[in-house]
Amino acid sequence: MQRWSKLFIPTLREAPADAEVASHKLLLRAGYVRQLGAGIYSYLFLGNRSINKIVAIIREEMDAIGQEFLLPTIHPKEVWEQSGRWTGMGDNMFRLKDRKGAELCLGMTHEEVMTSIARNELRSYKQLPQIWYQIQTKFRDEPRPKSGLLRVRQFIMKDAYSFDIDAAGLDASYDAHDRVYRKIFNRCGLEFVAVEADSGAMGGSQSQEFMVYTEAGEDLIASSASGYAANLEKATSILSPVEDLEATSDAPEEIHTPGFRTIDEVGAFLNTQPHHQMKTMAYMAAYTPGTKEAEKLGVLRPVVAFLRGDHTVNEAKLSAVTGGELRPMTPEEIADVFHAPAGYLGPIGLTGVAPHPKKPGVIVILDKALEGRKNLIAGANKAEYHLRNVTPMRDFKPSLAADIRNVIEGEADPIDGSPLRLGKAVEIGHIFKLGYKYSESMGARVLDQNGKEVTPIMGSYGIGIERILTAAIETSAAKNGGEAYALPPTIAPFQVIVTVTNIKEPALLEAGEKLAADLTKAGVDVLLDDRDERAGVKFKDADLTGVPYRIAVGKKLSEGQVELLDRLKNETADVAVPDVVHALQTKLGV
């Protein structure tokens, strides 16, 4: 039991003006956190207590499948160079030098350090599988920290890494994490959805994100009634057939389109639909020097993507196809590649350029939605002209066709054609099959059953601790108009607040003390509000804490009753004092 009179819980009547999302406002108002700098927060008593509860749940579940380590926060440059990510992480990585000038970084993730331990210590298939995890502070120099604890520069993660002798072993380690993550999120009281995900900068083959729907989220996920769920970087859909335009000739023909640059302008001018047009997207892909990609493609290479006029490109999908890091072409680069200004770009006559002596040429990607289409309208690569009758494969040959577009709400899902819903969500966990990326580049080797040296196959698995707290707050706040919330009892800083409405009445104070003591004895985590404040202030403060249950010891005590507020259900009931412990145990399911 803790007594509020002894605690420092700086609640605020108003949220600071710069707090945007509900969880940010409420975490500040409830005195969970205070900001120290951009994307840097101090966790005060309530915030830390909630985080400790989340950590305890994760530790308990992870101990069933793995071993807890604790790795360093500061890493020597060398291990990141071995994996090839020292440059790849760019400005997102905090870098520093020690007093001797040696270069270090702050760990954003720990594939490198874990793999270096595996490399030094693992020698035989007999030592596999291994699952090593830690609960640790991570750092990421976010360009735009915001949304309170949702996008910060310092945060706590549970990260785990698996080492297996073969792909079947990795499947088992990956599935074990999938199972345990579901248990963890269920215990934390979250409504989550597991979605197919892109493995992005981490490398690897299969990956899944655990997401919680919330307007505060920055990710979009597509799901449908069939159970299909994927984030936008992976989501696919089946398109309804569209009718092509009639051919006006059997080759592309120029049309004068003075001043008409956008899909809409050209469509209106030519009286055609957006899906009759081709959209041209022009990028430069940067490849990390020294990598196989860079050797094959050069360090910088033009990438041009063509999509249906009414579709938008998904850069993560495009990047998964092309490799490298994409950025839009500069006007100069556009001029070099297309010899034409933006607004009039198209596929015909693209001039191969040589950004790197080895293999000149532009990477041209055709979105799959354009496969089989004909008589399209596209830019003519000539100022103030478009072309009609453009037919892919006949008139130009892309490097390859791939799904690089964003799905659109209402399109048919790939399982049974149920319409897709798009929703914002926040990522709370992520599991990856890394494959051999780190074990190979860092030289981890073990002997297999035949005495042959083989490379162990790896997985990596993360949970954002603060994300669990913020997702729970956002979900609850959304149901309460954004101004109130109640946390699941497993992760709330306390399970119940016993509010003595007036401590100057000895009978009330005594009854409150006894109830709090009885509840504590029954294993309930109690905060006793024994402050010398008005009842209204206390109720308001109790609401702000997000503690799911509140017992008010007030006037009805003379009738032997107290008021039990269930803030998860927004229900109030009068309960006879001797029944309180049982009533609460029932609610808590203990």
Next chain:
Amino acid sequence: MQRWSKLFIPTLREAPADAEVASHKLLLRAGYVRQLGAGIYSYLFLGNRSINKIVAIIREEMDAIGQEFLLPTIHPKEVWEQSGRWTGMGDNMFRLKDRKGAELCLGMTHEEVMTSIARNELRSYKQLPQIWYQIQTKFRDEPRPKSGLLRVRQFIMKDAYSFDIDAAGLDASYDAHDRVYRKIFNRCGLEFVAVEADSGAMGGSQSQEFMVYTEAGEDLIASSASGYAANLEKATSILSPVEDLEATSDAPEEIHTPGFRTIDEVGAFLNTQPHHQMKTMAYMAAYTPGTKEAEKLGVLRPVVAFLRGDHTVNEAKLSAVTGGELRPMTPEEIADVFHAPAGYLGPIGLTGVAPHPKKPGVIVILDKALEGRKNLIAGANKAEYHLRNVTPMRDFKPSLAADIRNVIEGEADPIDGSPLRLGKAVEIGHIFKLGYKYSESMGARVLDQNGKEVTPIMGSYGIGIERILTAAIETSAAKNGGEAYALPPTIAPFQVIVTVTNIKEPALLEAGEKLAADLTKAGVDVLLDDRDERAGVKFKDADLTGVPYRIAVGKKLSEGQVELLDRLKNETADVAVPDVVHALQTKLGV
């Protein structure tokens, strides 16, 4: 219960050649830690498990007097500038810049951040006292990381901060920490001594260190049979009287001492004792610009200290007297101040210099052991000459006299004259009365009972988590010849290892499994060694883990017995299987 066959415990037969102290060797050999870089360690399964146990004890005890927070690791430069320590911390602080060029540092300690929270949130005496603590990773760019986990660049601390309305309040907060620290160290099974300490760079008035005697320690402490204990920076002693030389005149007289520079050389040449001489120590004190000290004394100022010839200066004592950061004078600075070369420096005719326009002059400190002495031999501030008949106060006037010397083993303690013993020790905890240093410089203010604005008074309190583990290992290793150790059961990664000597004998394996399960049910933390290894390998590995109790399930099982090894007492006993749980509970005191 955990099964060794599923764990990754990379024991080593030999310690790496560069491991110096016992704990470093043993932590590596037992697979507790691995080094990632200079002063940067990964904690593997056993190491992390031990640390988690220490953290749990600390958290439980600290929760009785304070509230747990969790503050950021990366701090904006601004808060350190407000306290004046941004420059003061020098190269010991890791500094970095973010992507926008803003300056940050890695937290070495959290006075600044805690005080900034207090400044923003505390308004009234009614909110005091407050004790806020955290368990957190700290960073220090040690010039010479060494001794395994004893001197590292990243480590875990429990740090706490108290805010009180007045000095009596601070006394209470300080005493509460003193009590709780003793409980924590006792629960961790450490033999510790609490010593008076200097408050050094932290500022403040009273401070106490909790030390564990060990040869691996880098601190020296003086203690005696009377119960007196202080670290060398605070230790004082009562000197036996010494006889002065006869005067040869009533003023200093030059003696030609060609080539005789050291105390010993001059003593031998003149046939006098070292205590008849004065020793001259020449420093420059650097004061942080902008501070009151710097305003009064300038940013750089000569400090000259005089001690008895057979005494040595304690720079921490001297620095406590003079303020600022001390460094030895360069030869040029010596020439400027003394107009004489090293080896012939003395007090007479010191030329005041003006390092700063405001107040010229040299700070001259006379060690108290020279008070009342006369006819001393000192350098003449002239090459190849010394002086005799030098009498302090008559022949020169110091800025002040103070205790600035190191005590010497065997001198009389200040309590009852018991002879002092000096011993190496490692610091595991430290409590400070900070006073107003941070609350004042950072502008924390509250209203007192009369509605008057006052500055809260602060304390700061630290425990080194890894220090507890290493001190326990060093203490035990010292009793076991440096090659073996046993940890106290409260902080060992497991309380007992059940070793099945041969898992191919089903009866042994079954009995071991059952014993391990029974012990687990009885609340004992068990590691079951179920590996398919020879008994000798298993015993050797069990020894390395430092787990204090081991139960061997072997041949005697046919007689209904197992062997219980108590590694703390180095005792072995045969115990009947049904008595094992009780025997172990007795040993564990549960």
